[in-house]
Amino acid sequence: xxxxxxxxxxxxxxxxxxxxxxxxxxxxxxxxxxxxxxxxxxxxxxxxxxxxxxxxxxxxxxxxxxxxxxxxxxxxxxxxxxxxxxxxxxxxxxxxxxxxxxxxxxxxxxxxxxxxxxxxxxxxxxxxxxxxxxxxxxxxxxxxxxxxxxxxxxxxxxxxxxxxxxxxxxxxxxxxxxxxxxxxxxxxxxxxxxxxxxxxxxxxxxxxxxxxxxxxxxxxxxxxxxxxxxxxxxxxxxxxxxxxxxxxxxxxxxxxxxxxxxxxxxxxxxxxxxxxxxxxxxxxxxxxxxxxxxxxxxxxxxxxxxxxxxxxxxxxxxxxxxxxxxxxxxxxx
Amino acid sequence: xxxxxxxxxxxxxxxxxxxxxxxxxxxxxxxxxxxxxxxxxxxxxxxxxxxxxxxxxxxxxxxxxxxxxxxxxxxxxxxxxxxxxxxxxxxxxxxxxxxxxxxxxxxxxxxxxxxxxxxxxxxxxxxxxxxxxxxxxxxxxxxxxxxxxxxxxxxxxxxxxxxxxxxxxxxxxxxxxxxxxxxxxxxxxxxxxxxxxxxxxxxxxxxxxxxxxxxxxxxxxxxxxxxxxxxxxxxxxxxxxxxxxxxxxxxxxxxxxxxxxxxxxxxxxxxxxxxxxxxxxxxxxxxxxxxxxxxxxxxxxxxxxxxxxxxxxxxxxxxxxxxxxxxxxxxxx
DNA sequence: TATAGTTTATCAAACGTTTGCACACAGCTG
DNA sequence: CAGCTGTGTGCAAACGTTTGATAAACTATA
Numbered sequence: 001x002x003x004x005x006x007x008x009x010x011x012x013x014x015x016x017x018x019x020x021x022x023x024x025x026x027x028x029x030x031x032x033x034x035x036x037x038x039x040x041x042x043x044x045x046x047x048x049x050x051x052x053x054x055x056x057x058x059x060x061x062x063x064x065x066x067x068x069x070x071x072x073x074x075x076x077x078x079x080x081x082x083x084x085x086x087x088x089x090x091x092x093x094x095x096x097x098x099x100x101x102x103x104x105x106x107x108x109x110x111x112x113x114x115x116x117x118x119x120x121x122x123x124x125x126x127x128x129x130x131x132x133x134x135x136x137x138x139x140x141x142x143x144x145x146x147x148x149x150x151x152x153x154x155x156x157x158x159x160x161x162x163x164x165x166x167x168x169x170x171x172x173x174x175x176x177x178x179x180x181x182x183x184x185x186x187x188x189x190x191x192x193x194x195x196x197x198x199x200x201x202x203x204x205x206x207x208x209x210x211x212x213x214x215x216x217x218x219x220x221x222x223x224x225x226x227x228x229x230x231x232x233x234x235x236x237x238x239x240x241x242x243x244x245x246x247x248x249x250x251x252x253x254x255x256x257x258x259x260x261x262x263x264x265x266x267x268x269x270x271x272x273x274x275x276x277x278x279x280x281x282x283x284x285x286x287x288x289x290x291x292x293x294x295x296x297x298x299x300x301x302x303x304x305x306x307x308x309x310x311x312x313x314x315x316x317x318x319x320x321x322x323x324x325x326x327x328x329x330x331x332x333x
Numbered sequence: 334x335x336x337x338x339x340x341x342x343x344x345x346x347x348x349x350x351x352x353x354x355x356x357x358x359x360x361x362x363x364x365x366x367x368x369x370x371x372x373x374x375x376x377x378x379x380x381x382x383x384x385x386x387x388x389x390x391x392x393x394x395x396x397x398x399x400x401x402x403x404x405x406x407x408x409x410x411x412x413x414x415x416x417x418x419x420x421x422x423x424x425x426x427x428x429x430x431x432x433x434x435x436x437x438x439x440x441x442x443x444x445x446x447x448x449x450x451x452x453x454x455x456x457x458x459x460x461x462x463x464x465x466x467x468x469x470x471x472x473x474x475x476x477x478x479x480x481x482x483x484x485x486x487x488x489x490x491x492x493x494x495x496x497x498x499x500x501x502x503x504x505x506x507x508x509x510x511x512x513x514x515x516x517x518x519x520x521x522x523x524x525x526x527x528x529x530x531x532x533x534x535x536x537x538x539x540x541x542x543x544x545x546x547x548x549x550x551x552x553x554x555x556x557x558x559x560x561x562x563x564x565x566x567x568x569x570x571x572x573x574x575x576x577x578x579x580x581x582x583x584x585x586x587x588x589x590x591x592x593x594x595x596x597x598x599x600x601x602x603x604x605x606x607x608x609x610x611x612x613x614x615x616x617x618x619x620x621x622x623x624x625x626x627x628x629x630x631x632x633x634x635x636x637x638x639x640x641x642x643x644x645x646x647x648x649x650x651x652x653x654x655x656x657x658x659x660x661x662x663x664x665x666x
Numbered sequence: 667t668a669t670a671g672t673t674t675a676t677c678a679a680a681c682g683t684t685t686g687c688a689c690a691c692a693g694c695t696g
Numbered sequence: 697c698a699g700c701t702g703t704g705t706g707c708a709a710a711c712g713t714t715t716g717a718t719a720a721a722c723t724a725t726a
Contacts, residue, residue, distance in 0.1 A: 007452075009712055020676050025714060035674060055453050056398060057712035059389040061681045075418045078409070085408045088435050092446070097453065100433045102421050113425070119340075120388050120430065221608060248610055255612065275554060277581055277610055279588065342682055353706045358684060368704060390682035394711045 008051045017045040028053065067097045068300060069117035069124045073105040078273035079243070079289050080127065083148065086293035087125055094301065096122075107131060111139075118142040122304035125296050126150075129190035144303040146296045150191045151314050156303060158296040160192070161316030162270065163199050165285045168321050169240065169268055170203040176329040178238040178266065182212035182231050184250065186219040186242030193242055196270070200240050212236045217246060224249015228257055237265055237330035244269035248278045251326070262328035272322050281324030292317050341384045350378040361386065400430045401633060402450035402457045406438040411606035412576070412622050413460065416481065419626035420458055427634065429455075440464060444472075451475040455637035458629050459483075462523035477636040479629045483524045484647050489636060491629040493525070494649030495603065496532050498618045501654050502573065502601055503536040509662040511571040511599065515545040515564050517583065519552040519575030526575055529603070533573050545569045550579060557582015561590055570598055570663035577602035581611045584659070595661035605655050614657030625650050 014021045019042060026034055027042040059065035070087050072080040088098045099121060101113035110128050117124050123144035126136070133152055139145055140155055147157040173181055183200045186193040197213070204211040212234045217223035224246040231239050231250070241247035247269030251261050261267050261280055271287040295315055302310045347354045352375060359367055360375040392398035403420050405413040421431045432454060434446035443461050450457050456477035459469070466485055472478055473488050480490040506514055516533045519526040530546070537544040545567045550556035557579040564572050564583070574580035580602030584594050594600050594613055604620040628648055635643045 011712080021713085022677080022715075023675060026675090029714075033674075038674080052448070052452055054393075054712050056389050056392040057681090058714080059681095060387070060393050060683085060712080061714050063681075065389060075421070076411070076414045078411075081409045081414055084433070085435050088408070088433055089437075092434070092442075095449075097432050097449065098434075099430050100417070100421055101425070101431075102418050104422075109425070115385070116430065119385055221610070225609075252609060252612070274610070276558075276585060277554070277607070279585070279612055344682080354683085355685075355707080356705060359705090362684075366704075371704080387682050390711090391684080392711095393682080393713085394684050396711075 007054070008049045009054065010051075013042065013046050013049055013051050016049060017042045064122055064304070065097075065120060066095060067099060067121040068297070069099040069101065069113070069121045070127075071101045071103060071110060071113055071117070071124055072127045073103055073129065075100070075102045077245070079271045079287055082273065082289040083127070083293045086290035087297050090294045090297040096301070103128070105130065107135070111135065114139045115142070123300040125293070125300055129192065130187065144300060146300045146303070148292060148296055154312055156299050156310075156312045156314070158292050158299065158315045158317065160287050160289070160292060160319060162285050162287070162319040163195070165319040165321050166196065166199045166240070167203050169283075169285070170200060170207065172321075173238045173240075173266065173268075173327070174204075174207040174209050176266075176327070178330050179209050180212060180234075180236045180238075181209055182214055182234060182236035182239045184214045184224065184227050184231075184239055184241040184246055185216050186246065188216040196240075196242060217242070219243055219246055221245055221249040221252075224251075225253040225256070228253025228259070231265065232257060232259060238327070239265065239267050241267065241269050244271050244274045244282060244284055247282055247284065247326075248274055251278055251280070251282070262326050264331055266327040266330070268327060280326050283324045283327045284322050286320045286322050288317050288319060340387070341382045342387065343384075346375065346379050346382055346384050349382060350375045397455055397637070398430075398453060399428060400432060400454040401630070402432040402434065402446070402454045403460075404434045404436060404443060404446055404450070404457055405460045406436055406462065408433070408435045410578075412604045412620060415606065415622040416460070416626045419623035420630050423627045423630040429634070436461070438463065440468070444468065447472045448475070456633040458626070458633055462525065463520065477633060479633045479636070481625060481629055487645055489632050489643075489645045489647070491625050491632065491648045491650065493620050493622070493625060493652060495618045495620070495652040496528070498652040498654050499529065499532045499573070500536050502616075502618070503533060503540065505654075506571050506573075506599065506601075506660070507537075507540040507542050509599075509660070511663050512542045513545060513567075513569045513571075514542055515547055515567060515569035515572045517547045517557065517560050517564075517572055517574040517579055518549050519579065521549040529573075529575060550575070552576055552579055554578055554582040554585075557584075558586040558589070561586025561592070564598065565590060565592060571660070572598065572600050574600065574602050577604050577607045577615060577617055580615055580617065580659075581607055584611055584613070584615070595659050597664055599660040599663070601660060613659050616657045616660040617655050619653045619655050621650050621652060 010021045010024045014024045024042055027039050031039045068091055070084055074080060091098050103109040110131055114124060126145050127148040129150055136152055147155055149159045151157040181204050183197055185197055201211045214227055214230050219242055228250050239250055241250055247267050250267050254261050254265060259265055269282050269284040272284045274282055302308050343354045343357045347357045357375055360372050364372045401424055403417055407413060424431050436442040443464055447457060459478050460481040462483055469485055480488055482492045484490040514537050516530055518530055534544045547560055547563055552575055561583050572583055574583055580600050583600050587594050587598060592598055602615050602617040605617045607615055635641050
């Protein structure tokens with residue numbers, strides 16, 4: 001039946017220490033109800049026998065496991081990487097294991113992983129920018145869910161709120177004299193992209209400049225490279241890109257067109273994940289994904305505790321602009 | 334006791350279908366021993382009741398859970414990201430959940446995470462380039478372990494074997510006329526760094542050129558930036574860097590020194606994780622971490638099956654040089 | 667000494683599965 | 697008709713914990 005040789009269990013410790021199984025169990029869960037002497041003795045024996053409790057047995061009787069699932073569309077995206085890293089470190093401090101699922105943005109995979117996690121975890125930190133709301137609701141019925149960068153009514157969501165940073169950025173571009181500003185979108189079905197599109201457009205118009213909306217992309221580096229031509233054809237002197245990866249592509253694209261960043265065209269990104277990798281240094285918005293992850297984990301664990309009685313809530317994490325060399329005043333003609 | 338309302342279980346399905354619990358269990362595990370009619374009926378009921386088995390109960394009685402742990406020093410390193418992504422996707426196809434642990438290279442964390450995983454997983458995919466051999470052995474005694482890029486006698490290891498690619502690279506540099514070639518090391522305690530250091534040095538000497546060994550780094554971008562000055566002071570006309578991150582730093586550093594890559598100095602990296610991000614395009618060695626991960630998962634699952642009887646083995650994954658613009662012939666003086 | 671009260675430790679049931687064994691019933695064979 | 701041989705199903709034990717109920721051993725009070 002049990003193939004692998006079983007490790008030391010409560011019963012072994014109990015036998016060795018000359019007490020009952022329940023006593024040993026309580027040494028770990030309720031030591032104050034035991035005599036100090038017994039506790040000391042059992043602790044010593046447990047240590048000697050290298051006893052560690054079987055998490056499966058514990059999970060079975062307790063009704064839930066000390067696990068938590070993180071579902072992301074693409075681990076290799078640096079924003080997600082930071083998110084995952086922070087979620088893991090935050091969970092580790094609480095003794096909680098983190099399952100990771102990379103879905104490649106495939107709805108079918110998202111569904112099946114969520115279903116799997118629903119049975120095995122306390123909750124899911126779900127980052128699925130394009131999943132349908134009804135799907136999300138369905139999952140949230142099976143297991144506590146905290147959404148990342150994707151508000152849904154009645155569910156908790158933690159998101160990067162960069163509206164004011166975007167405003168600051170656009171203002172600065174206008175102050176420098178830019179009169180035609182382009183926005184290079186990410187995936188149109190992504191909530192974040194919708195917000196950014198609108199925020200940029202509103203602010204640019206408010207300042208009396210004109211906004212150029214470029215074709216949708218899937219936020220790959222090469223999409224940015226290609227988009228550079230469109231920008232220059234449309235005559236925009238500055239581009240706000242959906243994220244840093246696209247912005248880096250743009251810079252590469254402009255180089256191929258022999259256009260200089262920032263002298264011929266200014267470029268800004270979003271997330272601050274490329275650090276100093278690209279040249280010229282990319283002006284961008286610090287996405288603070290680590291903070292987002294930390295908050296999300298906190299909320300998730302709170303909501304998975306039925307006694308805590310926390311209510312769903314939308315939490316925005318503020319951002320800051322990181323000024324680097326990719327922005328300058330437009331070339332006078 | 335059990336806080337969260339229990340989901341449908343075998344007993345519910347059994348009652349509804351008018352059969353015993355064991356029969357329902359067998360419908361999923363051993364359907365061929367049951368009458369086709371019973372199977373059909375129970376399946377229908379299970380479907381209607383949305384029954385999914387409780388993995389904890391199953392894990393308890395089976396003696397192991399369908400989980401696997403991946404321990405890496407730093408998730409945000411793109412090499413690790415690819416590794417993790419591939420490990421996850423490979424495991425998903427087999428219905429195996431992946432725990433992730435980012436240790437920040439802290440031995441204490443590595444130890445505690447491995448211990449935790451030892452109780453809860455079928456095996457650990459361990460990437461700990463600086464952990465002591467005795468620690469590794471200790472962990473391997475508790476749970477099947479497959480090492481990544483870190484051979485240890487008696488344990489299975491899957492590693493990127495770039496010796497022949499490095500040879501090819503050095504040969505090419507020498508053919509181009511480089512006579513003084515520098516190696517920029519990563520962490521000296523890392524096995525991969527030791528191998529690369531030796532391989533580069535041997536090959537360079539064999540070709541009658543001279544090798545410059547630079548100071549150790551911790552493979553951060555800024556280490557590369559700083560190292561550029563040392564390279565130019567030593568008068569090397571080409572640098573082989575431990576990895577792409579360092580190489581990108583070097584390129585940035587040379588730019589600050591007004592040295593042109595590749596005309597003043599050639600630069601090559603390792604891992605091919607920066608794609609076209611840096612300018613000029615970085616000549617590098619494709620690390621094939623996805624393949625490494627896939628192999629490692631295969632081996633891990635094989636070794637965690639006591640019936641399979643697989644023997645520990647060291648598996649090298651061959652690499653290829655990716656030629657980009659960062660290499661050219663040295664400037665004639 | 668009997669009674670009540672307080673600590674401390676044990677008993678046994680429960681969590682939701684898997685699986686060896688036993689059993690009932692059918693159809694054959696001699 | 698007794699004795700097999702299958703086939704399909706059920707019983708009950710086991711996996712390693714947690715925990716409410718309970719008993720045993722003291723201590724303090726009447």
